[in-house]
Amino acid sequence: MRVLNEVVLNQVLVRFSSPSGENITNQVIAAVQAAGVCWCGGTMWAGAPAMRISVSNWRTNEDDIDRSAASILQSFERVTA
Numbered sequence: 001m002r003v004l005n006e007v008v009l010n011q012v013l014v015r016f017s018s019p020s021g022e023n024i025t026n027q028v029i030a031a032v033q034a035a036g037v038c039w040c041g042g043t044m045w046a047g048a049p050a051m052r053i054s055v056s057n058w059r060t061n062e063d064d065i066d067r068s069a070a071s072i073l074q075s076f077e078r079v080t081a
Contacts, residue, residue: 001076004050015050025051040053
């Protein structure tokens, strides 16, 4: 996973690659959405798919962030397994 943008406020763009270097971002996004822990959408960045992570609710707490990050990483691991 690679962060693509300079994080200024609450938007992070990331891209996921397989061990062979193939962009698997759309598959990871689908796995994250299917898991139902958090919702991350897709976008295009520099002509290739990227995941948009946005933290925008005042009620989001550290536990929410930890669970969401774990779900994203688990989804990546499922896609690359």
